[in-house]
Amino acid sequence: MFPAPPLTRFFLALVPLSLAAQPAVDYLTEVKPLLAQHCCRCHGAAQQKGGLRVDTVAAMREGGDSGTLFAAGPVDGSLLLKVILGTHDEVAQMPYKKPPLAEAQIATIRRWVMQGAAAPAHEEPEKTRHWAFAAPERPLAPEVLDTAWPRNPIDRFVLARLEAGKIKPSREADPATLLRRVTLDLTGLPPTPAEVDQFLSDKSAGAYERAVDRLLASPRHGERWARPWLDVARYADSNGYSVDAPRQIWKYRDWVVAALNADLPYDQFVIEQLAGDLLPEPTAGQRVATGFNRNTQINQEGGIDPEQFRIEAVMDRVATFGTAFLGLTVSCAQCHDHKFDPISQQDYYRLFAFFNNSVDDGHGKTVSGGLLAFPREIEAPEGLMRELEEARAALESFLNTQGGAVTAWIATLDTPARVKFGATAREALKLPWDQLTLAHKRALYALMPDGAPEFAAANLRLQRLERREPRPITTLVMQELPQPRETVVFIKGDFTRPGERVTPGTPAALPPLAVANPNRLDLARWLFAPEHPLTARVMVNRLWQQYFGRGLVETENDFGTQGTPPSHPELLDWLATEFRERGWSLKALHRLIVTSATYRRSSHARPDLATSDPLNRLLARQTRLRLDAESIRDVALAASGLLSPKIGGPPVFPPQPDGVMTLGQVKRTWTPSTGEDRYRRALYTHWWRATPHPALAVFDAADGFTTCTRRLRSNTPLQALTLLNDPQFLELAEALGRRAESARGWSAAAKLSHAFRLCTAREPSAGERARLVAFFKQQTAPGGGGVRAAWTAVGRVLLNLDETITRE
């Protein structure tokens, strides 16, 4: 079945049924799709090579530079047949430089021409617009034969396709599997055995929906869904490049978690991240949100040209904006006009201009203004602040008696002596003693020869206390320069080759931004203009991708002409319009998807579809998905019972193998966290870009260098080694074993089943239980490590199961 482009379907609806019923060749279903696929790229709306377009029969009759395609006479003498047969004397065989049409295809076209090349009524030329550049129109959910199956409109779109292919949807997943699936999908954690029991015993209507609502209300939901967003935001806890110094921007991460938990509408969610600083009287939270654009790398290597790396950061912001919100590869236009999509190099630099005015530099040195501090959030050790105040007061009262002595000493200094002073002392020279701050007075007095011993003692006391004084929490934010920078086109993308000047603006192919002198805030609001074709589609597609492993548009980062067309275009548009109609509520969208019948199918493979739909594009079933790196750790933490529920705060340092941190240019230490912080969700693990935590990296966590809208799911022996041998997983296996063992009064088999359920949420089959019992017996055999070690071994096996690290 040929996947009909949207326009063709439009015509199909207009064609009288009688026409299709005739034995003649049906132009719309048999010929037009062939022409659309093989010819219209060069002879369609976009371009008309040889002055010819073939997107309507009328245009073909009219012909191009070589005349009409249907000259009178024998059919094989017509221009159309000659060029597709390759018998024309001058014109090369078509499609040009592509394999010729198949014999059957040529025969169809030949018959159609012989039958008079009938044109349908009201045939309109192809529109220039690529589907993704036209605003989604709300389609009606299609009629289906099995009206009992759909649970919401999503299912009607899916079922209509399946019914057209005579495919029955798979059965619903087992209740335990279903609850584990939706719990993992909505919270990133497995259900507890108690939650499973409760769900299995609740036979009343709406039990599943109630579970969904419970999960959506859980604070774990924001933690789980923050992760893919942080991938998009290329979040990391270090500066990247070679030095990869640590940075504080975790307040931004916490803002994302809180915003998702509060179901901040997606338009606000995005506007605050792109331009919270430009909102009227922005709150601290709105400024924190702008960390989205400060997640760029900072190059602190010596000898760099800071401007070069400032520009790299701006380019990264443009690339991220294009990928995250437009689903377009705008960076292709950095050096030249986009080869495939309607984005000119000018368009690129017009977008660039929006991001070119922030105060941050390329070296990380100019931080004033780009940094938001939270001095009140620090908890100093008991009494420290009081002691500090006392010590400061003591030192100050001493120094206040020394004005005359210091002034006299300064008067003896010549210029070369003064130049050698540090910055603070030099500043202090400019003002009279009684107008100086304590810091100034201190700096000057410390330089004076023959200082009084009282100073040394009081100063030392203060210094010792100051060393214990916590530094204020800060986070990187966007802040505009008072005067915007001038933006120019860089010839071939080379910042040393400035071209013509440009002003901020949006790509010409997208809806206009009707604001004079627009800034970043206007750009952010433009994304949510009612006629914007991409924002909603791109986001619902990414959400869909998380639930089914593949977006409705498989190329989730390329909605342009080189991307794959949507598998279910009407469903995509329905979801996009629904998203908007529900006030951009992400939780409403989550609920809609997970309560659909489509989502609830079994993920078992279907031998009957192994060849016709091996990748499950038609969604007859669910798909087994290996868990994300973070969830793999979180599931093990939850199963072991060690998981800390603490939300937010500075990044933590769960154990990792020795030597990992020595691989970077600058050797850094990794002191494993103790106490609760050792068992926090992986979302909170400190992410060093140059030396990421290996247990996360090995499971394809996003690297944080550039925006990531889809992770790979690799399957490697190094993953096996990690789960089997890594100290952090061994610790969790031990705790899981202990947890199972401690169920007093249970048989070993019952304990094994319990441990199995902690990992997979389901009861083991008889065979599986017997295999576990056999393994347990092996481990407790004489000469082994004893019962405790045997339970640890059981824990290891269970944490290594494919099912444990998979959402089924």
Add this chain to the structure above:
Amino acid sequence: MNLPFPDYSAYLAHSTRRHFLSRCSLGLGGIALASLLGRSRAVGAETAPAASPRPDGRHHPARAKQIIYLFMAGGPSQLELFDYKPKLIELNGQPIPQSFLEGKRFAFMDTSHGTKLLGTRRQFARHGRSGAWVSELMPHTAKIVDELSIVNSCAANLFNHAPAKLFMNTGSGLFGRPSMGAWVNYGLGSESQSLPGFVVLQSGPRGPRGGAVNWGAGFLPTTHQGVPLRGGVEPILDLATPAGISAAQQRQAFDAIRDLNLARAVETGDPEISTRIAAYEMAARMQTSGPELTDLSKETAATLTAYGTDRDTPSFARNCLYARRLVERGVRFVQLYHTNWDSHGGPGENLNSDFEKVCREVDQAQAALVLDLKQRGLLKDTLVVWGGEFGRTPMGENRDTMGRNHHIDAFTMWFAGGGVKAGQVLGQSDELGFNAVEDRAHVHDIHATILHLLGIDHKKLTFRFQGRDFRLTDVHGELITKLWA
């Protein structure tokens, strides 16, 4: 023992084969699968050189099968080692002619960049039948010049360490692109059944700038990324079974995991589980092969002496010995990083004693490696590459001690084995060593050539990412045919 499980091996063989044939990115998993299927090696033929007419996945007959890349991190001074410039010595201390400076950008230009020419103080002599110039600082390398193609006309684009190193490894100064080793494994697969196809070793005072991205897989499947081996007894992270668990118990755990995974594979029909089962089998083999790899007890005293290493001390020399052992075991791409070649002048980085020291650290071992490979018949199939991310300027720097700045317009790399012509000096820089003026070998050209030697057409080894077909050489790359012809 009698397990309560049915025998799923027939199922596994069937589903694995089907999966293997249908799936795209296999990488290490694929290798494991290949061995499960009784194949000797897994060529990523379904993925990479898709248009390859050859059954081995290559585009044309290969001259080299494996690579050892000796990466001299920091940018060694070609003017102190291989590129002999009498004219520069003659003009020592003179200002650089303005004509050489126009249109050029340098690192540290604003503060400490010197403008006076600096002639080398090292003695140079011609060596071997080829008569190649090598300075006194590399006496061992001087003895093997008839095995080498020395290229004095290399050129790069980027002059800061991290981007330049990325450029040399990935063909781009930006993060996120796959490294050469990842590309090669993606294209050809590994020949080792029990070791990763891309292995990285490091020596010197610090890690190379940029760290793991230098051997990253970028947007390629992560199975192709370089696996950094560390010194000591555990060359691969988490390779050793935790303390207190015996080998027999570990095997029992592997067996239980396999059986339970098999049951799930049968229940769900998901071929991905078969891949995981194969991955665990590979992991089990790596637990044995890893320690065997690093066990140097069977290396003779003569070998150790030739390399200039003992069995226990981590060093570039010992890494060279590991490199030979890795290629012996079929590892496709071995990369050794050695620091610090960043000879600006200044503490620890002068062109005097510091430079002599770093030369001593590599000279004997790299020469021994080439000779050892040759003696064992491995050199004809193994391409050895030597070079940094760039070279050094003909001018000295205004620092306390003698040093040179980063220079991208002319520097030296050398190549040996793997079908490369033995005993030639290729390419020339101008009389001051400023620009490559004959047979200029740009980084993209070097990449194209290395892939060519492996039997890969650099224009055909592509991966579609974010709407575009990427390749190691981007849209560039001309073959340096003189390297082998």
